[in-house]
Amino acid sequence: MPPAQRHHPTLADVAQRAGVSASTVSRTMRGLTTVSPDVRARVEQAARELHFVVSRQASSLVTGRTGVVAVLAPTLNSWFIGSALSSLGPVLRAAGLDLLVYVVPDLAERTDFFDRLPARRNADALLVFSFDLSEEESARLDDLQMPVVYISQHAKGRPSVYVDDVAGARAGTRHLLGLGHRRIAFVQTTGASGFTFSSHERLLGYRQALIEAGVAPDDDLVVATPPGDKRRTAEAVGTLLSLREPPTAIFAEQDEVAVSLVWTLRKAHVDVPARMSVLGFDDHQMAEWSDLTTIAQSPADIGRAAGELALDLLNDPEADRARHLVLPTRLIPRATTAPPRPVAQDRPAEAAEPADPALDAPARGRAGVDTYE
Amino acid sequence: MPPAQRHHPTLADVAQRAGVSASTVSRTMRGLTTVSPDVRARVEQAARELHFVVSRQASSLVTGRTGVVAVLAPTLNSWFIGSALSSLGPVLRAAGLDLLVYVVPDLAERTDFFDRLPARRNADALLVFSFDLSEEESARLDDLQMPVVYISQHAKGRPSVYVDDVAGARAGTRHLLGLGHRRIAFVQTTGASGFTFSSHERLLGYRQALIEAGVAPDDDLVVATPPGDKRRTAEAVGTLLSLREPPTAIFAEQDEVAVSLVWTLRKAHVDVPARMSVLGFDDHQMAEWSDLTTIAQSPADIGRAAGELALDLLNDPEADRARHLVLPTRLIPRATTAPPRPVAQDRPAEAAEPADPALDAPARGRAGVDTYE
């Protein structure tokens, strides 16, 4: 009675069936050219018949390469990361590499990760997503003995892929300036761990564009709110609307907040865009649904680029170990930005709470009609 | 001159440093109790000093276990999958397992995956997300020699984790019935590959609840639209509104569509919920933002449950190989459902296009005022 055949077939099994040595099977499986055509055919057939798959573990052991690219991410429940990984996957697969994910949602797991560096022997490269790493943590990753690519952060001296946030924010602000706005607010996003780089840069771009246009940046016009917090968002809107000189346009650092702003404004019967323009950043899926004008970035492109950069680093020892890939953004004009209505600039503004009786009607017919107050 | 120390430290290195044998180090690293406390301490210190990490490849080779759980998913850019994986990750980590992701976005990759079954020797278990597998594909996975857990699909005879869609849809429909609605439409989602199971089940629950309540299901009230397609959604709304007896409530199979419906209706100046109640399913992030009444499911719970089920299957050979974990849903009443206005049932309804001059004002003050037509 033959032993229960519960294990996978091995090189030796294929070799025996094809009447060759294990070495030859190995060479065949790796596509080396030093195998005669007829032998190759025999081996391939035998392998197919046995459903033979090379064991990564065994070959890793000798080659030192794991065939795995690891990703470090704070969550997978994110539009940005989800899109980027979805396009990264196929890039890696095409190169015969598998995608391993370390989800590190909280501080405890983070500390543990950097303590133990579980990726150390279990991946050929690491992609770090949207973390604000301390210099100490980056240094820790440096002695990981593998290429580490940073995504959405400017890791000086280390390979990075990110979008040109400054230019994007500048372009967005210029769009609003071009429409005639002069009082342009900027809403920062707080508490979204891991995106402080973008946050800084976008604010910077906003300021640059204002200065270029000869508009003095006003810190009263810069407020912050956490994403998804209606109350805080409403507060921020209230603060802006109750300024002596309220803005006529709001540039939100993130689409999620921008959409929330639109809701809040419309609920308070402040028409968008007739009374207030709103501009987002990201081109999040919901931006399209909400007809939000926004500065688009493509996380899919970022994921792809990061994957290709990692492959370069992996395959070419001469590759530039500090290359920064900076991807462009582009303005997508939609329905939430428009020229400001001519309004008496020095009249006191209403607060957010009192419901304005103005209709939430399309802007066209009403723009220019000064029914303010 | 010492050789360039470019390789990772091995068991032997630690053993030498701690003055013990490799076996002892191995036992220590695996937490076996047969190591005396002082030796254990010495070994652990040596390991720490050398930044030693056990090579998965090498240990896999002998144990036959890879320490990896693989996930098969059509995309990662999905609220459901993202949330589920984000909670699955930590569950696996706690068990010392890594998470490997196969993103299989299109038919070509899918065919290739089932052809080659790359997971075969590279994972201990496989979680299959939201795919509508053919019986042939499932059969292929069966001879994978590892536990395969199906998520969001009812794989008969195989371990599965999903939400009770029938009960959820029934509860939702009852909620609307309880508010007094009798003409309740159901909007199906088409083209969202991988969720046809839920789709069927939700429609079923809707029908059941109607029948239970003595309301005859009317096929005219069941329409379909792809998610994120504004035009088609508007068409669906138009179809429903132009029925001789239009609905007073719409139950959408997915929140994304429900939110889109609310937008479309409000744009057409059909007040929600005063003139039309809208109910969603999922409790997608945007449901809260949109104040959408919905049937909540928790993808995070599903991910966790699936992970734990996989661990059971992995660790307990006696475990039930066909266990189905069915998770509950719950109604979250928010602002898009309300009692129907008393309305002359047999009057002809307006079409979707003509802008109704009715204000998009809060329902309270206006409900009950019959300004219809």
Add this chain to the structure above:
DNA sequence: ATGAAAGCGCTAACAC
């Protein structure tokens, strides 16, 4: 172009 042999880093069986 092919085969034989050595060994990658670890665990498991067996001694002691």
Add this chain to the structure above:
DNA sequence: GTGTTAGCGCTTTCAT
């Protein structure tokens, strides 16, 4: 409790 020994399945010299 701890050390010794023999592989796990593959790749890689080195022969031929």
